[in-house]
Amino acid sequence: MEDRRPDPLGALLDAADECGISLPDGLLAEILQMEAASSDQEAARLMVQAQLRSLIETIARSSS
Amino acid sequence: VIITALRLEDFGIFYGTQAVTLEPGLYLVHGRNGRGKTTLLNAVRWALYGHYMDRQGRLVPGEVILNRQARREGRDQFSVELSLREGSDEYLLRRRQFISAAGAADSQVYMERNRQPLPALDRERAIQLLLSERISQFFLFDGEQLQRYEALLLHENTESHLMRQSVEQILGLPVLDNALRDLGAIGTEFNKRLARQARQLQQLEQLGARAEQAQADLDSKLADIGQLHDQERKQEGIIRERDQFLQKYENSFDQLKKLETLDEKVADLQEQEKALATLLADELREAWRDVLAVAVEPKTEELREKLERKQRALATQLTREQMEKSLSSRRCALCGQALDLDHERRIMDELARLGSAGGEAKRDGDDLTQLPLLASIVRTGHAEAAIRLDRQMADLNSQEVTHKQEAARLREALQNLPEGEVSRAQKERDLAHQQLGRLRSALEHAAREQAELEERLRRAREEIRRAGAHSGPQAELTRAIELTEDLIRVIEIAKGRFREELRTSVETSATDAFKQLTNEPEFDGLRINDNYGLEIIDSRGDIVTGRSAGQEQVVALSLIAALNRNARSGAPVIMDTPFGRLDPEHRSNILRFLRHFADQVFLLVHGGEVSDADLHIIAADIQAEFELHRDDADRTAIIPRSRI
Numbered sequence: 001m002e003d004r005r006p007d008p009l010g011a012l013l014d015a016a017d018e019c020g021i022s023l024p025d026g027l028l029a030e031i032l033q034m035e036a037a038s039s040d041q042e043a044a045r046l047m048v049q050a051q052l053r054s055l056i057e058t059i060a061r062s063s064s
Numbered sequence: 065v066i067i068t069a070l071r072l073e074d075f076g077i078f079y080g081t082q083a084v085t086l087e088p089g090l091y092l093v094h095g096r097n098g099r100g101k102t103t104l105l106n107a108v109r110w111a112l113y114g115h116y117m118d119r120q121g122r123l124v125p126g127e128v129i130l131n132r133q134a135r136r137e138g139r140d141q142f143s144v145e146l147s148l149r150e151g152s153d154e155y156l157l158r159r160r161q162f163i164s165a166a167g168a169a170d171s172q173v174y175m176e177r178n179r180q181p182l183p184a185l186d187r188e189r190a191i192q193l194l195l196s197e198r199i200s201q202f203f204l205f206d207g208e209q210l211q212r213y214e215a216l217l218l219h220e221n222t223e224s225h226l227m228r229q230s231v232e233q234i235l236g237l238p239v240l241d242n243a244l245r246d247l248g249a250i251g252t253e254f255n256k257r258l259a260r261q262a263r264q265l266q267q268l269e270q271l272g273a274r275a276e277q278a279q280a281d282l283d284s285k286l287a288d289i290g291q292l293h294d295q296e297r298k299q300e301g302i303i304r305e306r307d308q309f310l311q312k313y314e315n316s317f318d319q320l321k322k323l324e325t326l327d328e329k330v331a332d333l334q335e336q337e338k339a340l341a342t343l344l345a346d347e348l349r350e351a352w353r354d355v356l357a358v359a360v361e362p363k364t365e366e367l368r369e370k371l372e373r374k375q376r377a378l379a380t381q382l383t384r385e386q387m388e389k390s391l392s393s394r395r396c397a398l399c400g401q402a403l404d405l406d407h408e409r410r411i412m413d414e415l416a417r418l419g420s421a422g423g424e425a426k427r428d429g430d431d432l433t434q435l436p437l438l439a440s441i442v443r444t445g446h447a448e449a450a451i452r453l454d455r456q457m458a459d460l461n462s463q464e465v466t467h468k469q470e471a472a473r474l475r476e477a478l479q480n481l482p483e484g485e486v487s488r489a490q491k492e493r494d495l496a497h498q499q500l501g502r503l504r505s506a507l508e509h510a511a512r513e514q515a516e517l518e519e520r521l522r523r524a525r526e527e528i529r530r531a532g533a534h535s536g537p538q539a540e541l542t543r544a545i546e547l548t549e550d551l552i553r554v555i556e557i558a559k560g561r562f563r564e565e566l567r568t569s570v571e572t573s574a575t576d577a578f579k580q581l582t583n584e585p586e587f588d589g590l591r592i593n594d595n596y597g598l599e600i601i602d603s604r605g606d607i608v609t610g611r612s613a614g615q616e617q618v619v620a621l622s623l624i625a626a627l628n629r630n631a632r633s634g635a636p637v638i639m640d641t642p643f644g645r646l647d648p649e650h651r652s653n654i655l656r657f658l659r660h661f662a663d664q665v666f667l668l669v670h671g672g673e674v675s676d677a678d679l680h681i682i683a684a685d686i687q688a689e690f691e692l693h694r695d696d697a698d699r700t701a702i703i704p705r706s707r708i
Contacts, residue, residue, distance in 0.1 A: 005630050006565035008239060008558070015557035021550045031551070035239045035246070036632070037193070044189050045246065053250045056551075060544035 008032060024059055065194050065635045066664040069147035074134035076103040079699035088663045089687030094671070099692035100700045101668035102206065105640045109204055111144035111159045113197045114171065119206070121308055126161045126169030133698040140164070148194060150633070154178055155190065195635045199234045202627050203635045207642035210620035222300045224595050231596045235566045236632035240559045244552060251548040255279070255525050258541045262528045271531060275524035282517040289510045292503055299500040306493035316481045319474050326471040333464040340457045347450040354447035364438040371432055384418050387411045566630060567592050573626035574598055580657050581618045583649045590622060598623055614646050621654060628662045636664040643673045655682045
């Protein structure tokens with residue numbers, strides 16, 4: 001059987017295009033990577049949220 | 065993920081240390097019933113998740129898991145050690161349980177990644193990422209319970225809802241769900257911060273207060289909703305647990321209903337018999353006449369004939385006397401006219417004829433006095449009616465005996481039915497359904513309130529943003545919020561699209577697997593529904609209904625193969641008794657297909673499940689075979705098959 005798994009990043013990039021939203025390069029891939037390494041546990045979630053918040057703040061700051 | 069080693073110590077039926085090293089590929093573990101195939105599957109589950117459930121879903125306590133021979137020899141602990149490999153990372157997971165003399169259990173878990181010990185938090189996270197318990201049902205499973213995946217065909221059902229969540233977790237959809245949840249939390253935090261900052265500015269104070277209040281109201285509402293969801297899950301758990309319990313007694317319920325029906329029939333028959341007995345008694349009161357009439361009728365007839373004869377004789381005698389009187393007086397005794405010679409001659413001729421025809425009536429009338437009494441005894445039909453009623457009663461009585469025998473057999477079969485527990489479970493389930501209904505209604509109401517509060521908050525934030533858009537930290541926060549909201553929009557759209565792509569991909573992979581597994585040329589493929597349930601489609605494009613247990617198993621295996629193919633990360637597949645409901649042809653198809661299931665597959669089979677011909681089919685794919693060898697009732701060992 002041919003191995004063609006649906007790609008979440010492809011779906012995200014298509015959705016951004018469809019909405020006309022311009023996002024920094026690599027941001028969506030980075031978010032996916034963070035989430036993929038996470039789990040349902042509260043502590044793990046908080047850690048990912050802190051990383052994600054910091055990333056967004058950095059982007060917001062750099063664009064001022 | 066693959067398992068590179070498994071080591072058991074005094075776990076269940078496995079005595080002492082049993083260790084095997086493993087590679088990717090297909091493994092066959094042979095064992096007759098009771099040799100520990102299911103225990104081996106449970107050992108892997110216990111190492112990963114720390115609990116051991118029996119086939120009925122009941123938790124098995126530690127003191128029962130500890131090998132009995134080991135316990136007799138004074139040992140007080142058992143353990144399972146799993147070595148796993150994921151990509152370039154090597155994991156070691158060891159779970160050990162100590163049993164005190166009083167039976168109390170104390171467990172220890174140790175895990176390392178690349179020889180570095182993992183703290184508790186990372187350990188649980190690593191296990192979740194390697195093979196979380198929720199999705200393990202698609203990797204570590206009992207072949208005889210595959211039909212539970214039928215639940216996916218239902219749209220509104222607690223079981224199907226949980227299964228769908230598990231499927232989506234395998235496929236990696238929670239990555240987007242979690243991103244949405246995290247971004248939502250981050251957005252909320254940014255907005256709270258913005259509201260706080262705004263409040264510090266005089267001109268924004270009012271707006272900030274309004275936003276903070278709206279946020280506080282929303283937080284409170286979300287907490288309420290969270291509690292409602294907790295209660296909902298609790299009630300769903302109760303329903304699931306009670307359903308599982310009651311399922312075991314379904315057959316008994318049917319028997320119980322049948323018993324009630326039989327008891328009603330017996331009571332009905334007894335009523336009918338009682339009514340017939342009354343009628344019979346009435347008939348019997350008159351039936352003696354019929355019995356006697358049979359004996360009396362010939363005698364009555366005889367007497368009647370005698371009477372007639374006697375009457376005729378008397379009439380003749382009277383005539384003769386009158387004629388003699390007429391002859392002696394030469395005058396007619398009836399009219400008094402004188403007789404001429406011709407008359408006298410005719411009278412004498414007549415007398416001569418009467419003398420030869422009759423004679424004097426005999427004096428034997430004494431028995432004729434019985435005639436009135438005997439003539440009154442005639443047939444009335446009561447005896448025949450009594451016989452008919454008696455036959456009907458015998459028939460009813462025969463039916464009653466048959467029903468009573470059947471009822472006695474059912475009573476004996478039902479004597480072990482724990483009626484109290486069953487009745488309690490039914491009441492608890494009904495109560496849980498009622499509470500669930502109330503909770504869902506409350507949740508709908510709360511969801512409407514949540515939407516109103518979110519709208520209020522959105523308006524308040526919008527006003528703050530407009531007011532603070534061009535001032536220092538507010539501007540930065542505003543940009544962060546806008547970016548967060550953009551990301552949420554993108555992910556929400558992508559999520560729907562990704563879910564649709566996954567469903568299509570699972571359908572394609574499952575159909576591909578199904579066509580290789582099924583031997584029915586009429587079947588064209590599988591069609592997926594919103595819950596990832598799979599319908600069989602025939603060559604006319606119609607849904608096949610009334611699937612057999614074997615077809616159900618083939619569909620379930622097709623789903624599992626498709627999920628493994630589309631999974632975010634693969635995992636070993638361990639199938640216990642995989643061929644239970646399958647005919648030899650399907651079994652061969654599955655064996656041929658095994659290498660497509662996963663990188664590492666374990667089949668736990670009993671003697672009757674695979675033949676030498678089957679083994680020949682997959683000989684090239686088999687990495688190794690093991691035998692579960694029993695030394696005695698409490699000592700089973702895992703032995704490479706070539707050593708037997």
